[in-house]
Amino acid sequence: MYLKKLILCLTALFLAPLSFSAWDDINMTPGVNAIAQEIFGLHMTIFWICVVIGALVLGFMVFLIIKYRKKEGVEPADFDDNPKLELTWTILFAVILVGMAIPATTTMIKAYDDEEGDINILITGHQWKWQYEYMEDEVSFFSNLLTSLDARNNIAPKTENYLLEVDEPLVIPVNKRVRFLITANDVIHSWWVPDFAVKQDAIPGFINTAWTYVDEPGVYRGQCTELCGVYHGYMPIVVKAVSDSEYKDFIQGKRDLKAQQALLTEKLWETDELFAIGEEVYLKNCVACHQVNGTGIPPVFPALAGSEIVMNDKGRQVEILMEGVQGAAMQSYAEQLTEVEIAAVITYTRKAWGNDAGGDGEIVVPKEILDYKNNKL
Amino acid sequence: MSAVIEGHQDDHHHGPAKGITRWLYTTNHKDIGSLYLWFSFIMLFIGGAMAMVIRAELFEPGSQIVSPEFYNQMVTNHGLIMVFGVIMPAFVGLANWLIPMQIGAPDMALPRLNNLSFWILPAAFGVLLATFFMEGGAPNFGWTFYAPLSTEYAPPTVTYFIFAVHIMGASSIMGSINVITTILNMRAPGMTLMKMPLFVWSWLITAYLLIAVMPVLAGAVTMMLMDIHFGTSFFKAGGGGDPVLFQHIFWFFGHPEVYIMILPAFGIVSHIIETFSRKPIFGYDSMVYAIASIALLSFVVWAHHMFTVGMPIAGELFFMYSTMLIAIPTGVKVFNWLSTMFKGSLTFETPMLFAIAFVALFTIGGLSGLMLAIAPADFQYHDTYFVVAHFHYVLVPGALFSIIAAVYYWLPKWTGYMYDEFMGKTHFWLSFVSVNLTFFPMHFVGLAGMPRRIPDYAMQFADYNMIVSVGAFLFGLSQLLFLYVVLKAIFYGKKATGQVWEGAQGLEWTLDSPPAYHTFETPPNLEAGEAKG
Numbered sequence: 001m002y003l004k005k006l007i008l009c010l011t012a013l014f015l016a017p018l019s020f021s022a023w024d025d026i027n028m029t030p031g032v033n034a035i036a037q038e039i040f041g042l043h044m045t046i047f048w049i050c051v052v053i054g055a056l057v058l059g060f061m062v063f064l065i066i067k068y069r070k071k072e073g074v075e076p077a078d079f080d081d082n083p084k085l086e087l088t089w090t091i092l093f094a095v096i097l098v099g100m101a102i103p104a105t106t107t108m109i110k111a112y113d114d115e116e117g118d119i120n121i122l123i124t125g126h127q128w129k130w131q132y133e134y135m136e137d138e139v140s141f142f143s144n145l146l147t148s149l150d151a152r153n154n155i156a157p158k159t160e161n162y163l164l165e166v167d168e169p170l171v172i173p174v175n176k177r178v179r180f181l182i183t184a185n186d187v188i189h190s191w192w193v194p195d196f197a198v199k200q201d202a203i204p205g206f207i208n209t210a211w212t213y214v215d216e217p218g219v220y221r222g223q224c225t226e227l228c229g230v231y232h233g234y235m236p237i238v239v240k241a242v243s244d245s246e247y248k249d250f251i252q253g254k255r256d257l258k259a260q261q262a263l264l265t266e267k268l269w270e271t272d273e274l275f276a277i278g279e280e281v282y283l284k285n286c287v288a289c290h291q292v293n294g295t296g297i298p299p300v301f302p303a304l305a306g307s308e309i310v311m312n313d314k315g316r317q318v319e320i321l322m323e324g325v326q327g328a329a330m331q332s333y334a335e336q337l338t339e340v341e342i343a344a345v346i347t348y349t350r351k352a353w354g355n356d357a358g359g360d361g362e363i364v365v366p367k368e369i370l371d372y373k374n375n376k377l
Numbered sequence: 378m379s380a381v382i383e384g385h386q387d388d389h390h391h392g393p394a395k396g397i398t399r400w401l402y403t404t405n406h407k408d409i410g411s412l413y414l415w416f417s418f419i420m421l422f423i424g425g426a427m428a429m430v431i432r433a434e435l436f437e438p439g440s441q442i443v444s445p446e447f448y449n450q451m452v453t454n455h456g457l458i459m460v461f462g463v464i465m466p467a468f469v470g471l472a473n474w475l476i477p478m479q480i481g482a483p484d485m486a487l488p489r490l491n492n493l494s495f496w497i498l499p500a501a502f503g504v505l506l507a508t509f510f511m512e513g514g515a516p517n518f519g520w521t522f523y524a525p526l527s528t529e530y531a532p533p534t535v536t537y538f539i540f541a542v543h544i545m546g547a548s549s550i551m552g553s554i555n556v557i558t559t560i561l562n563m564r565a566p567g568m569t570l571m572k573m574p575l576f577v578w579s580w581l582i583t584a585y586l587l588i589a590v591m592p593v594l595a596g597a598v599t600m601m602l603m604d605i606h607f608g609t610s611f612f613k614a615g616g617g618g619d620p621v622l623f624q625h626i627f628w629f630f631g632h633p634e635v636y637i638m639i640l641p642a643f644g645i646v647s648h649i650i651e652t653f654s655r656k657p658i659f660g661y662d663s664m665v666y667a668i669a670s671i672a673l674l675s676f677v678v679w680a681h682h683m684f685t686v687g688m689p690i691a692g693e694l695f696f697m698y699s700t701m702l703i704a705i706p707t708g709v710k711v712f713n714w715l716s717t718m719f720k721g722s723l724t725f726e727t728p729m730l731f732a733i734a735f736v737a738l739f740t741i742g743g744l745s746g747l748m749l750a751i752a753p754a755d756f757q758y759h760d761t762y763f764v765v766a767h768f769h770y771v772l773v774p775g776a777l778f779s780i781i782a783a784v785y786y787w788l789p790k791w792t793g794y795m796y797d798e799f800m801g802k803t804h805f806w807l808s809f810v811s812v813n814l815t816f817f818p819m820h821f822v823g824l825a826g827m828p829r830r831i832p833d834y835a836m837q838f839a840d841y842n843m844i845v846s847v848g849a850f851l852f853g854l855s856q857l858l859f860l861y862v863v864l865k866a867i868f869y870g871k872k873a874t875g876q877v878w879e880g881a882q883g884l885e886w887t888l889d890s891p892p893a894y895h896t897f898e899t900p901p902n903l904e905a906g907e908a909k910g
Contacts, residue, residue, distance in 0.1 A: 025837060026821035028757055043754045050744040057740050060715060065733070070655075070722040077720035080657040085716075086709070093708045097701045100751065105694060107753040112690045127530075152833060154439040162438060164835050187526040188620060190685060190760060194826045199756045201686045203621060204525065205614025208687035225760040225828040227519045229526060230446045233831030297446070299512055300532060329530060 029194045032220065033213050035111055036197035042107050046100055053096075111197070114209045117179025119172065125182075125189030125202035125224070126331060128231035128288065132170045135181075139254040142336050143168050144284060145234045152234075164221040167284075169238035172214065173247035179211045186331060190226035193239055201226055214241040229329075231288050261338045265366040271347065274363060278348025281341045289329060294353040301329065304349050311359025317346055318364060318372055339369040392894050401496070404488030405894060406473045411791070412495050413470030414784070417463050418860070420502065424458035425853050427451045432849040434832055435842050448832035449517035454505070456520025460638065461545045462502050464772065467780045468641040469494075469552045472580045474791060476556065478885035478892065479574045481565030481901045486558040494551035501544035508534035519830060521631070524612035524623040528604045535605065539598045546591040553584035553591075560584075565884070567903030571665070574883050575658065578665050579644030582672045586633045586640075589676075594630040597623065621686050628679035636675045639739075639771060640668055642779030643710060646732045648883070649786050650714050653729035654721030655880035660713040667706035667713075674703050684755045693752045700750035707743050711736060726878070727801030731782035734774055734809050742770030745820065760830075763823025769816045773852075774809075781808075781859065788863065789877045793891035794870025800862045807855035814848030 030040045122133040126142075133140040146165040150156035159165070172178045182191050184202035192199040196212040214220075222237040242250070283292070290296045294305035304310050309317050321342050324332035333342060347363040349355065393399045393408065403409060430451045434441045443451070473491065477484055485491050508515040513532035516522070527535060560581045564573070573581075600623075603609040610616025612623045643664075651658045658664065680688060680696040688696075714736050723729070745767040749758055758764060789795050818841040823829075827838045834842065873890040888896055 026825055028824045039753050039757060046748050046751055046754065050748060054741060054744050057711060058737055061737060064715060064718045068718060068721050068723050070724045074722060076655040076722035078656060081660045086660055086663050089712050090705060090709060093705045097704060101698060101701060104697060104751045104753060108693060111753050152440055158438060158836060160836065162836050163833060187530050188523055194757060197756055199685050199759055205620065206687060223828050227830045229530060230449060233833050
């Protein structure tokens with residue numbers, strides 16, 4: 001099977017330049033807005049200049065190799081400099097470079113425009129997910145990789161958007177100037193959507209800006225481009241550009257959801273109910289570090305199964321979930337998860353992997369998380 | 378210096394000591410040169426094995442043979458080993474062997490320092506490699522070790538990594554002091570600076586670069602150490618520190634470092650091309666000035682590695698322009714090499730093949746570098762496989778090919794035996810084809826949007842990644858052939874003459890092959906003749 005694929009690939013390699021349809025797969029995306037298209041144009045200009053220079057240099061080299069190979073009775077010349085010629089090509093290089101610098105400078109100035117947007121979105125990089133906060137609308141959510149562990153481990157089939165799909169995409173309206181304010185919560189990440197030609201590092205303690213303006217509704221995909229730890233390859237970006245009315249519906253929907261979740265803290269919860277939700281939350285948010293069976297990857301990511309805190313110190317466990325752990329990879333989940341989800345996941349860890357039998361087995365209900373939050377205020 | 382030699386009347390030529398102590402205690406530049414070269418050769422296979430793991434993991438989409446955590450350890454240590462354990466020690470090894478012989482000096486100026494600077498290197502890499510067997514695993518934050526991933530979020534072994542880097546830095550600084558002292562004080566009478574062979578020139582400038590930037594690297598890792606263990610906040614945003622500061626400091630070291638890995642290659646290739654063109658190097662003076670200007674420019678271009686960190690536009694433009702300027706001296710060098718071949722009498726022995734491939738493929742790497750310099754376009758290229766393709770083109774068919782060329786070129790001089798020309802050429806053609814098969818498609822996957830340093834990738838990158846992996850396996854295997862050719866030459870090679878190559882110029886070719894254990898105890902007098910090489 002590999003052999004067949006290999007032959008196919010090698011054939012593709014040599015045929016690729018011949019077929020124009022293949023060109024798109026191996027070149028930069030032209031992008032979906034003016035600035036991206038301008039950068040693409042700049043890229044192609046410089047690319048062709050480089051190709052021509054490269055072809056001339058390599059062509060001349062081949063000529064030299066053929067023409068001046070050692071022959072009987074032909075003595076090599078013995079000149080060793082030619083100042084006029086050397087000066088000429090030095091000036092020639094400078095002229096070519098100036099020719100490249102001029103369009104590069106104008107494009108740079110256009111790309112660097114940090115005027116406020118119609119919509120301002122705060123993007124925060126976390127290990128290993130993105131958080132989007134619509135600053136005008138007070139709506140905030142996290143965007144996690146959707147691709148299943150089974151697909152990554154070659155158990156389930158891989159779909160078209162393998163590793164480029166998320167549970168909740170960033171939704172933006174078309175024909176509006178959208179400004180991104182980009183920062184990070186832990187290590188440095190980088191937010192890249194090739195179609196917008198936006199790549200901006202997300203750095204803890206800094207807020208960088210970038211902006212886009214999309215004409216066409218559509219789904220645009222990108223990835224984190226700064227090594228940010230173990231799961232750097234697993235924090236994609238999906239941006240959905242929609243019409244203005246759809247965008248308003250989306251924001252309203254998010255607000256309604258927030259109100260509903262607040263109500264849920266008042267509900268009377270069954271342990272099994274919490275356990276089931278908790279398991280889901282755990283598989284989505286916690287397994288990367290603490291692993292499916294709660295064993296963690298010590299010493300960096302501690303085990304939860306058999307942990308003294310998880311078994312017998314409910315208060316401390318709530319505190320860890322809410323505040324994170326200073327100087328460790330464990331972050332605060334107070335904003336990422338709802339009260340119900342936090343209570344559920346704590347309940348899950350206290351009941352799973354035999355922690356139930358080894359510890360006090362107490363559960364946590366959403367009300368307790370809400371109280372924790374209120375006490376802090 | 379000459380007074381000492383003139384007063385040394387007895388004709389007592391002592392050879393090397395016997396057994397292991399010869400190598401442990403040696404202060405002989407030829408022995409130390411060999412030690413450096415063998416060390417680098419071994420590290421090439423260790424770092425290369427890591428590259429093979431990386432390519433096996435990326436052979437197809439989906440998890441293949443290692444976990445993402447181990448993958449990151451491979452990426453990090455592959456980079457560190459290839460930069461600090463292969464390319465740099467190989468160049469220092471060549472400097473040790475060649476500089477005294479090319480300038481007519483009896484040895485390096487500071488022989489005991491020379492011994493020390495070699496022997497702390499295996500210690501440094503021993504410490505680094507030992508982290509693989511420690512709790513938490515080896516460093517996993519990339520060879521550029523950006524804070525805070527390398528500080529607050531690093532595995533506990535980062536402390537060992539910091540000490541390893543310190544030791545490597547100390548070794549490099551001592552080596553450079555030795556090179557500079559030797560070149561400035563021990564040239565044969567009559568060899569003025571502008572008559573020095575180009576390899577010596579390139580190393581003189583490289584050594585100054587090393588002395589300038591290695592302490593900066595030491596400073597960076599020391600600040601990391603303080604942040605990790607002593608509660609400072611140089612790079613901790615939470616404590617008022619600045620994670621971007623790390624990148625400025627790192628690349629202020631890192632960019633000159635990149636040229637440290639290529640300038641000696643320029644020297645080597647100049648010698649090989651003139652020898653096999655049977656014609657003196659074209660534009661010797663401009664070659665020297667070009668190396669010097671590349672070295673100076675290397676101090677003012679560092680932030681082109683950081684176009685996406687959020688610099689003000691003035692910064693973006695300054696670093697774009699200064700980076701583009703480097704194309705001028707680099708272009709001058711390429712044109713000078715071509716002009717050296719022009720109207721020459723060319724033959725294509727293995728060293729010449731590698732040298733020509735160097736010029737051709739380094740040009741490709743240089744042109745992609747020019748593209749990367751264009752700041753707005755770099756927003757799309759940055760941290761993708763386009764960058765990986767670029768720096769591998771300048772480091773593998775660039776720096777590494779120049780080292781391989783140098784080994785083929787000077788091996789007969791060092792050992793006294795010729796290598797097998799047919800096998801050498803086979804090694805060249807295998808390497809040449811596979812190196813392009815490996816790194817050329819990376820340009821395309823990069824432009825198509827594949828980020829670097831990811832253990833798994835989206836479906837549209839699958840075909841090219843498979844080609845890259847096949848190329849990489851082939852390239853890795855080809856280097857085993859290199860080892861075979863070198864060993865075969867040493868054990869079964871035909872005797873080489875002193876001149877070795879018909880067109881070779883320079884003092885080292887006036888010596889026997891192999892040269893005596895101590896050479897030029899009386900310096901050659903060059904007052905009358907030309908020693909340019």
